Amino acid sequence: MAQATVETATLETSVDSGVRSVRGSSLLSQLTRSASGFAGLIIVVLIVAMSLIAPLVVPEAKPNVNQIWSGPSSRHWLGTNNSGQDIVTLILRGGRTVIFVGFGAALLTTAIAVVIGSLAAYFRGRFDAIMLQITDIVMTIPQIILLAVMGAFFELNSPFALAALIGVLSWPVLMRSIRAQVLSLKEREFVEAARLLDLGTLRIVFMEIVPNMASFILINFIIAITNATYALIGMYVLGLAPMSGDNWGIMINDAWISGAMFNPNSMLYILAPVAMIVIMQLGLIMLSRSLEEILNPRLRDR
Amino acid sequence: MAAIEAGVRGRPATGAVPILKKVWRNYALRRFLRAIFVIWVVATAVFFLVRLLPGNPVEQYIQVQVSQYGATYADAQRSAQAYFNFDPGTPLIQQYFVYLWGLCRLDLGMSIGNRGMAVSTLIAQYLPWTLFSVGIGVGIAIIIGLILGMIMAYRRGGAIDHAVTAIGSFLHAIPNYLLAMIIVVIGGARFGLFDIATMRGTASPGVTFKAYGLAFFPDIFYHASMPILTYVLTTVGTWSLVMKSSTTQVLEEDYVTVARARGLRDLRIRTNYVGRNAILPLVSQIATTAGFVVGGAIFVEQTFKYDGIGTLLYTALQGRDYTVLEGILLIVTVTVVFANLIADLVYSLLDPRIRTTESGD
Amino acid sequence: MTMAETTMTAAKSDVNTETPILSVKDLVVRYTTGSKSYLDAVRGVSFDLYPGQSLALVGESGCGKTTLGLGLLRLLPRLGSVPSGSMTFVGKNNKPVDVLKLGTAALRRWRWEEAAIVFQGAMNSFNPVLRIGEQMADTMKAHLIDGHKPSKDEILDKSAEMLRAVRLEPKQVLPSYPHELSGGMRQRVLIAMSLLLDPRLLILDEPTTALDILTQRAIVDVLGELRERLGFTMIFITHDLALAAELADRVATMYAGRIIETGSVRDTFQNPRHPYTAGLINAVPPVTGDLPNLASIPGSPPSLATLPKGCAFRDRCSYAEDKCAEIDPELEMIESRLAGLSHTAACINWQQVHSPREVVTADA
Amino acid sequence: APATPKNDTGSGGGTSGTGGAAAGTGEYHGAYPYTQPPQGHFNIAGQPFVAVPNAIFPGPYGDLMNLPSGYYQWKANAWTLFLLDSYKLDKSTNTYTLKLKSGLKWADGTPLTSKDYLTTFYCQFALNSPLWALISKIDAPDDTTFTAVMKSPAMVVERYLLRSNIIDTKTYGKYADLAKAIVDAGADTSGADFTKLNSDLIGFKPSKLIPNGPFDYDYSTINATQLSLKKNTSSVLAEAVKFASILLYNGETPTVTPLVLSKDVDYATHGFAVASEKQFQAQGYKILRSPVYSGPAIYFSYDKVPEFADYRVRQALIQAFDHKQNGTVALGESGVPQTYYSGFSDNLVDTWITSDGKGKLKQYQHDPDAAAHGLEAAGWKKQGSGWQLPNGKKAAYELLYPSDYADWSGAAKDLADQMKSFGIPITLHGVVSTQITTPWQKGQYQWTINSWGNSTQPYPYFSFVTNFITNNYPGLKGVGGKGMDFPMSATMPGQGKIDINDMINKSGSGIDTAELQKNITELAIVFNTLLPIIPLFERHANAPALDGVRVAKFPDPNSDIVQNSLYADNPVLYGMFTGTIGPKA
Amino acid sequence: MPDPISSDPKSSDRPSSDRQTPLMELSGISQIFKTKRGDRPAVRDVNLTVNAGEVLCLVGESGCGKTTTARMAAGLTKPTDGTVAYNGQDIWSMDKDQFTEFRTSVQYVHQDPYASLNPIRSVYKTISAPLRKHGLSKGNDDSWKQASELLRRVDLTPPESYLSKFPHQMSGGQRQRVAVARALSLNPKLIIADESTSMLDVSIRVGMLNMLGRLRDELGVGFIFITHDLAIAKYFGWEGRTAVMYLGEVVEYGPTQQVINDPQHPYTRALLNAVPEPDPDLAAQKLPGGGLRSADIPSLAALPSGCTFHPRCPLFEEGLCDVTSPELSLIGSRREVACHVVARESGRAAADASVSVSG
Numbered sequence A: 001m002a003q004a005t006v007e008t009a010t011l012e013t014s015v016d017s018g019v020r021s022v023r024g025s026s027l028l029s030q031l032t033r034s035a036s037g038f039a040g041l042i043i044v045v046l047i048v049a050m051s052l053i054a055p056l057v058v059p060e061a062k063p064n065v066n067q068i069w070s071g072p073s074s075r076h077w078l079g080t081n082n083s084g085q086d087i088v089t090l091i092l093r094g095g096r097t098v099i100f101v102g103f104g105a106a107l108l109t110t111a112i113a114v115v116i117g118s119l120a121a122y123f124r125g126r127f128d129a130i131m132l133q134i135t136d137i138v139m140t141i142p143q144i145i146l147l148a149v150m151g152a153f154f155e156l157n158s159p160f161a162l163a164a165l166i167g168v169l170s171w172p173v174l175m176r177s178i179r180a181q182v183l184s185l186k187e188r189e190f191v192e193a194a195r196l197l198d199l200g201t202l203r204i205v206f207m208e209i210v211p212n213m214a215s216f217i218l219i220n221f222i223i224a225i226t227n228a229t230y231a232l233i234g235m236y237v238l239g240l241a242p243m244s245g246d247n248w249g250i251m252i253n254d255a256w257i258s259g260a261m262f263n264p265n266s267m268l269y270i271l272a273p274v275a276m277i278v279i280m281q282l283g284l285i286m287l288s289r290s291l292e293e294i295l296n297p298r299l300r301d302r
Numbered sequence B: 001m002a003a004i005e006a007g008v009r010g011r012p013a014t015g016a017v018p019i020l021k022k023v024w025r026n027y028a029l030r031r032f033l034r035a036i037f038v039i040w041v042v043a044t045a046v047f048f049l050v051r052l053l054p055g056n057p058v059e060q061y062i063q064v065q066v067s068q069y070g071a072t073y074a075d076a077q078r079s080a081q082a083y084f085n086f087d088p089g090t091p092l093i094q095q096y097f098v099y100l101w102g103l104c105r106l107d108l109g110m111s112i113g114n115r116g117m118a119v120s121t122l123i124a125q126y127l128p129w130t131l132f133s134v135g136i137g138v139g140i141a142i143i144i145g146l147i148l149g150m151i152m153a154y155r156r157g158g159a160i161d162h163a164v165t166a167i168g169s170f171l172h173a174i175p176n177y178l179l180a181m182i183i184v185v186i187g188g189a190r191f192g193l194f195d196i197a198t199m200r201g202t203a204s205p206g207v208t209f210k211a212y213g214l215a216f217f218p219d220i221f222y223h224a225s226m227p228i229l230t231y232v233l234t235t236v237g238t239w240s241l242v243m244k245s246s247t248t249q250v251l252e253e254d255y256v257t258v259a260r261a262r263g264l265r266d267l268r269i270r271t272n273y274v275g276r277n278a279i280l281p282l283v284s285q286i287a288t289t290a291g292f293v294v295g296g297a298i299f300v301e302q303t304f305k306y307d308g309i310g311t312l313l314y315t316a317l318q319g320r321d322y323t324v325l326e327g328i329l330l331i332v333t334v335t336v337v338f339a340n341l342i343a344d345l346v347y348s349l350l351d352p353r354i355r356t357t358e359s360g361d
Numbered sequence C: 001m002t003m004a005e006t007t008m009t010a011a012k013s014d015v016n017t018e019t020p021i022l023s024v025k026d027l028v029v030r031y032t033t034g035s036k037s038y039l040d041a042v043r044g045v046s047f048d049l050y051p052g053q054s055l056a057l058v059g060e061s062g063c064g065k066t067t068l069g070l071g072l073l074r075l076l077p078r079l080g081s082v083p084s085g086s087m088t089f090v091g092k093n094n095k096p097v098d099v100l101k102l103g104t105a106a107l108r109r110w111r112w113e114e115a116a117i118v119f120q121g122a123m124n125s126f127n128p129v130l131r132i133g134e135q136m137a138d139t140m141k142a143h144l145i146d147g148h149k150p151s152k153d154e155i156l157d158k159s160a161e162m163l164r165a166v167r168l169e170p171k172q173v174l175p176s177y178p179h180e181l182s183g184g185m186r187q188r189v190l191i192a193m194s195l196l197l198d199p200r201l202l203i204l205d206e207p208t209t210a211l212d213i214l215t216q217r218a219i220v221d222v223l224g225e226l227r228e229r230l231g232f233t234m235i236f237i238t239h240d241l242a243l244a245a246e247l248a249d250r251v252a253t254m255y256a257g258r259i260i261e262t263g264s265v266r267d268t269f270q271n272p273r274h275p276y277t278a279g280l281i282n283a284v285p286p287v288t289g290d291l292p293n294l295a296s297i298p299g300s301p302p303s304l305a306t307l308p309k310g311c312a313f314r315d316r317c318s319y320a321e322d323k324c325a326e327i328d329p330e331l332e333m334i335e336s337r338l339a340g341l342s343h344t345a346a347c348i349n350w351q352q353v354h355s356p357r358e359v360v361t362a363d364a
Numbered sequence D: 001a002p003a004t005p006k007n008d009t010g011s012g013g014g015t016s017g018t019g020g021a022a023a024g025t026g027e028y029h030g031a032y033p034y035t036q037p038p039q040g041h042f043n044i045a046g047q048p049f050v051a052v053p054n055a056i057f058p059g060p061y062g063d064l065m066n067l068p069s070g071y072y073q074w075k076a077n078a079w080t081l082f083l084l085d086s087y088k089l090d091k092s093t094n095t096y097t098l099k100l101k102s103g104l105k106w107a108d109g110t111p112l113t114s115k116d117y118l119t120t121f122y123c124q125f126a127l128n129s130p131l132w133a134l135i136s137k138i139d140a141p142d143d144t145t146f147t148a149v150m151k152s153p154a155m156v157v158e159r160y161l162l163r164s165n166i167i168d169t170k171t172y173g174k175y176a177d178l179a180k181a182i183v184d185a186g187a188d189t190s191g192a193d194f195t196k197l198n199s200d201l202i203g204f205k206p207s208k209l210i211p212n213g214p215f216d217y218d219y220s221t222i223n224a225t226q227l228s229l230k231k232n233t234s235s236v237l238a239e240a241v242k243f244a245s246i247l248l249y250n251g252e253t254p255t256v257t258p259l260v261l262s263k264d265v266d267y268a269t270h271g272f273a274v275a276s277e278k279q280f281q282a283q284g285y286k287i288l289r290s291p292v293y294s295g296p297a298i299y300f301s302y303d304k305v306p307e308f309a310d311y312r313v314r315q316a317l318i319q320a321f322d323h324k325q326n327g328t329v330a331l332g333e334s335g336v337p338q339t340y341y342s343g344f345s346d347n348l349v350d351t352w353i354t355s356d357g358k359g360k361l362k363q364y365q366h367d368p369d370a371a372a373h374g375l376e377a378a379g380w381k382k383q384g385s386g387w388q389l390p391n392g393k394k395a396a397y398e399l400l401y402p403s404d405y406a407d408w409s410g411a412a413k414d415l416a417d418q419m420k421s422f423g424i425p426i427t428l429h430g431v432v433s434t435q436i437t438t439p440w441q442k443g444q445y446q447w448t449i450n451s452w453g454n455s456t457q458p459y460p461y462f463s464f465v466t467n468f469i470t471n472n473y474p475g476l477k478g479v480g481g482k483g484m485d486f487p488m489s490a491t492m493p494g495q496g497k498i499d500i501n502d503m504i505n506k507s508g509s510g511i512d513t514a515e516l517q518k519n520i521t522e523l524a525i526v527f528n529t530l531l532p533i534i535p536l537f538e539r540h541a542n543a544p545a546l547d548g549v550r551v552a553k554f555p556d557p558n559s560d561i562v563q564n565s566l567y568a569d570n571p572v573l574y575g576m577f578t579g580t581i582g583p584k585a
Numbered sequence E: 001m002p003d004p005i006s007s008d009p010k011s012s013d014r015p016s017s018d019r020q021t022p023l024m025e026l027s028g029i030s031q032i033f034k035t036k037r038g039d040r041p042a043v044r045d046v047n048l049t050v051n052a053g054e055v056l057c058l059v060g061e062s063g064c065g066k067t068t069t070a071r072m073a074a075g076l077t078k079p080t081d082g083t084v085a086y087n088g089q090d091i092w093s094m095d096k097d098q099f100t101e102f103r104t105s106v107q108y109v110h111q112d113p114y115a116s117l118n119p120i121r122s123v124y125k126t127i128s129a130p131l132r133k134h135g136l137s138k139g140n141d142d143s144w145k146q147a148s149e150l151l152r153r154v155d156l157t158p159p160e161s162y163l164s165k166f167p168h169q170m171s172g173g174q175r176q177r178v179a180v181a182r183a184l185s186l187n188p189k190l191i192i193a194d195e196s197t198s199m200l201d202v203s204i205r206v207g208m209l210n211m212l213g214r215l216r217d218e219l220g221v222g223f224i225f226i227t228h229d230l231a232i233a234k235y236f237g238w239e240g241r242t243a244v245m246y247l248g249e250v251v252e253y254g255p256t257q258q259v260i261n262d263p264q265h266p267y268t269r270a271l272l273n274a275v276p277e278p279d280p281d282l283a284a285q286k287l288p289g290g291g292l293r294s295a296d297i298p299s300l301a302a303l304p305s306g307c308t309f310h311p312r313c314p315l316f317e318e319g320l321c322d323v324t325s326p327e328l329s330l331i332g333s334r335r336e337v338a339c340h341v342v343a344r345e346s347g348r349a350a351a352d353a354s355v356s357v358s359g
């Protein structure tokens, strides 16, 4: 039993860290559990930080008629756009609204889907029937038309309004998935146990049942961010959102209608903002690896 | 054993349920009625939304006449009215009831923007192509996505997982219209990987089933190949990611361990033990793509000049062809609603636990 | 005590000279619990199991019985591993294989054909979306029966036969979904399933905890009967000493991840040589006669994560002395008989340990 | 100046540069959006002025099937006649007389006679053509003579008559007869019989088209993506046009661009993005920059932003930003700043403005200082980096623009940028073009971008209508909005009250060139001074043309014919008809 | 082991009226499951009572409806027929407050600890949740302390090494004890324990039973104790009552001492006969199959006619048992048995055989 001493030593730390994690501290140490998760965290933090800070420190990109679609060069790493603005600058400054709306809408969508989906499944009965009905209706109402009409009657100026609008329209699919899962989860005995302890319906639904779907919700949340981002861009395409300022969505729309795809020198104008969205999503998905492990202890492998 | 079959000593069922109540209790019927209700609500909403769209077909026609051919408003308005056979001045509610009555007779009406064309003819012309291309594309994407998702979950943290996650989320994060354009511009125009000029459209000029028989099919597959590729690439990532997370959850279940202990073949475990349970939460998500199959991908179809229902939707939207818009959207609605209905039924088939509770309460 | 006396269940006294069907050496099973921490749930277990033998694995909750069972079938969860030890198994074809070295395909066939396991907690052992019949068929279809693929009828017949063997009505059970069965029924279905392929080794992890006595009895009878007929070897994990007494011919007592006593049923129950075994026997409530005052073993089991040096039981042991804090005793031969039938105990004071009857009287 | 009748059609002509290729081989690849079957149909009555929508008659290429009487050379002010030997105007009787070539034939072999001209123009009557507001009577004294009598003489009548695609009596005769009856009875278009005729003709869907031009549809090839035209050897121009067949790709700019990039298209008239244009050039295309005779302009809703009612403010504003930059951002080389701001294209200035009038047109140069002075003179105050209105409010506006027009949205963006640095912050509000007409008509905007000029008619009258009327209350009567709400009776500085409506009418009626020039010059000065709208730049096409792949050579970008309006008398089609554009040897 | 009793805040204000009305009374409850393949009457017309401080043991074969009965008693499923009364009040017609009171004072420990613990909750979270929710703990440290205390009560020591564990990291017995600890967290007045000790080794089981026994004796906690282990029923329910269920019906019901020491119903006898013996010598003497004519349990979907037990009953009399179903009838002073033959026999011997029961 030469191992005994080693064991005691290491095992003590394990108990210790266990206690700490149970008591909900040191989220960071949990986030760094997996290398790729940590890399994801860094990517996400970098992009978010960049989008928040860059508008404050990077000066606006100046138009320059002599530099239209100039292609990548040492002065303009990603080239210039149709009015000769530096694309790097635009990228740096243009994340804020997109990220805000993306996260905001995804958060709203996911929240609505989770709340309605799980409650409907949990309560069943009339509430469920009504909610399903509403879901079906929201899901089937053609969104382009609805947005077009909305855009005609309201000024969708603030990112909040945009996030809210996108969020409010895109929850039904996830809602149905969540509902289906809760339907079978709620039959599990631990739910019954929680009911017996009278933990309160909300607690049971949101603290006992929902976390069991955490990884599923998480991935859908991330997908929702990207979807919301493109919904936002779609709204620019439809002319429903004001096109002021620097913003990846506006860039994509602008690049799209100005045919940036057709010229290798201009392609970066559309590819760069898309790449940012891609990278952010990649980062989020990598990050979700760690988050899943935090949320689902069975997945932890170290 | 004989004793068991000897006889049933049940107590008589409590009071006879009135027949209506019994009918209402019928789950499938109830769902069907609800579906009809949803269709009605959405059809109504569509009707009014479409009419609320700024601009109307007459106005647009007039604008063109006036600005391009120097017609006076009055003249243009007169010829517009003659052409469109539609009076924007009719009270909306009256139009609505005409529309509803048409629906009841399964009559979608006549196109406003295309004189003499029945909406149903138009839809019949365009829809099959979308069903064909998007259907195959989405089908392939779902199958590949589900398989990839499972592989990723099995190899969680491994090279495949990382690679597919990266590629999958990369593809998911690229909007389909952009990908379509990349395929056309880079693959087609720049590198000449395929002939974009002959690939456009749904079939080569003059090629019909009537004229060509079976040779028709290779041709339409040839034409659909790029749209299909686009649909597959842009959706496969999503499916694989969602499936991965769902599979990850199932893999932790005890019955999977037991199945391994039973020495079941891996394939069997993957399909019937892991796969089937992992797909459960995705069923409704798969169902909603039915709407996409019908609605088409407007921009993708345009990029490939693939004339599916998305193109029709787009032109109808551009030209404010109310009846065509309503017709297409109604079809989409009906499809989505019934796909959901089917999803629910399929779900209860796949997950027997739900079924019992359903009839239990 | 003669050799004949130690064998009361049928068909096994003549097997002692053979090579063991399963030979486990110094098996360690480890669970990773944190980025640097782990715990050894099985700490160097060795035993030989002879063909036809029935070994009861008793011991307190959490001492590593299930883990050992899982380890034997190489079914440990993702964070479990076998850092050291060996397991040699002699299968139906009489060739020894090192279980730890089996390839994936071979391992798959080996499982259930040669060695099957019935899990504790049958609730989650079934795929919720497949009917019992399908799951049984799955099991058979995955293997060759007598060298050929079983036909539909064979599958149906065999499933029905096994279900009847565990006192279930096939007509009712086969088309049922798992959630439609009561806990006990599920447990029995699992047992029936484990016997589908006539495995050589059957590991039963508390197979009857969820069962009523009649069924339990039926299963005990069935197992005995089948064992006689099929001659399989059995590891019977339980904490129910009474059941162990009925079903097993040998008992191995586990404590904190180690086997601390082995012996024939009679030796173990009538003459336990480890204070823990003695304590266990003392705690069994009798169903007949007056109500005794039962005492649990004082103290609580140690946490496997923080095992101190020395004998793991010493804190709760009335025979403990200073030396116990120093050495973790190895299994010591108390009575040597033929291979596999000896009586061993891991206690330096085994000689002083009283028989349970004496303990009871001493308490009373 | 009115076009002088010309006899040569080019077909009679000697050798053209590409005459080598026999009329049997070469294929030309073009691209033009058309409505595909089943919505697309072959009723081409009224082309091009009062066409029935959705006809499969792809823009300029339609002329290949059904020739008009001739093509107009915009720079030379001359007609090139295809079907006519000559035409003349008798000023005393206000009668046009068109002399048809003899021996003209429809593709089905029937002779093409003046009867078909009657059919063509009676059908136009049935379709409510504006032509019939100007003429009172048409006649065919013999098989090769067609006459039209003007009731209110106007130069544009000539164009209506000569540019209309001629349709056949066999197909349309019955409608023409009905129309004739109504005309003969007094040309009343309010009656029920007219309404019915109108509706019937619109609803008429002949299964095929009988061409008189050098090409005919290859019907089996018509699908949603492309159609082929095959030679119609019986046409008068069959010999002149040297291509054996024409392939037209269907599609709007985004789907046609890749085809151009892969050199599958020889020439395309779509409005291409600057980025694409650059790439085309890199691939060896030359760009034909035919003027479009119009462009984007800033419109104000004077109701919403009364501070712009003062013309001085507008004069200041037009100098406040760099029009060249704006045009370049929007359209590259094809966005050309205007010099004269006459209200119509600079290309037409020499034709229609008197020499002394030209000097009176202010050539607003980019001059921010002058702009600032101008604003200050109008009571605005510079405050920090922004401007304060006379009423004390800060100057800041929202600019509504059609977001799906690449060039206009580019222009809008650049305008906003430039205005911002000038001190007037602009919020951009893009709306898809299908939805923008409503706010335009209702005047629901502060600033917007809409077009000036007219690209189908070479007469300034039409440009003035666009600039003053179309988006203003007189043009929007009956529509329910007031548009920009610019007063039609305005005060001209130093001139007092003027009636713009009257001036516009004068600029379009009459056939006396000198008189017209005078009237047009007057109105141009009014436009130039009052600037009811502020033109941003003048748009030119950027049509890529590929020499040497299938087509031997397209016209030189600088040649006069390239000045033809792209959509009205397309220079490439002109080249085909005249045999100067032919297949590669 | 620290004394768990003294810290109970509810012990003092327990209404004395409890002694009159039974803590829980099940009157004529039935549960008929409707499935695709017809109705399954899992429980039929069961009448049982539990008083404060009393133990009611439910024994019987697998699938006989013990869990179903217990679930109805716990208010987890509504009986399709009959009433469940807590403190004399029908739980399905209680108002919200009363139901909350009922919920927290009646706790249920599930049969399968593998399913009854939330796989993503650590032990600490599992146990502290009810404490926090019902305001029994003040702050994190207090919850931590109380949770440790509860774990100690169920012999999970040292608590620190269990509090941070997740269910999948524990053995079956450990999970079962966590489930018990959780049930104890709210100081319930009635504990329904469904095979709650089945996965524990004998020593720990005895410890637990002793602990629960103290709750019963000192705090007057009532128990519905489901077990198939008659020895456990006897040990824990010695002073209470035992109900033997067969195919959804109670076939014998009376004081535990009588039922186990002197079983009357042939089914009860069979059960007792089947109990395994720890002594290898005694074990060898058991009757095969518990002395029953058949070991097959009839299906609920097709119940035998007459007495549902008759196909297996050693006392089966043709023409009687397979025709009419027996009612529970009083045998002796306090015991009810549902058997034609036993009722007849005891009626005959009524005069001389009166069993006195010490209570």
Ligand SMILES: Nc1ncnc2c1ncn2[C@@H]1O[C@H](COP(=O)(O)OP(=O)(O)OP(=O)(O)O)[C@@H](O)[C@H]1O
Pocket: C031, C032, C033, C039, C041, C060, C061, C062, C063, C064, C065, C066, C067, C068, C077, C079, C120, C239, C304, E168, E169, E170, E171, E172, E173, E174, E199, E201
């Ligand atoms: N996945 C795991 N990770 C960490 N520790 C584990 C894991 N699984 C089990 N353990 C620990 O290993 C020890 C042995 O567990 P095991 O399940 O083998 O016990 P057991 O003897 O079967 O007990 P019981 O009779 O209660 O089922 C326990 O202390 C348990 O907490």
Ligand SMILES: Nc1ncnc2c1ncn2[C@@H]1O[C@H](COP(=O)(O)OP(=O)(O)OP(=O)(O)O)[C@@H](O)[C@H]1O
Pocket: B356, C179, C180, C181, C182, C183, C184, C185, C210, C211, C212, E033, E034, E035, E040, E042, E061, E062, E063, E064, E065, E066, E067, E068, E069, E111, E300
């Ligand atoms: N949800 C359900 N739907 C249909 N039948 C059910 C359901 N739940 C239980 N049953 C049936 O009711 C009967 C009684 O089940 P119950 O779980 O009460 O048995 P039990 O006495 O607890 O058995 P065990 O000791 O095996 O746990 C069984 O035949 C079972 O199949």
Ligand SMILES: [Mg+2]
Pocket: C065, C066, C067, C120, C205, E171, E172, E173
């Ligand atoms: Mg275990």
Ligand SMILES: [Mg+2]
Pocket: C182, C183, C184, E066, E067, E068, E111, E194
């Ligand atoms: Mg049970």
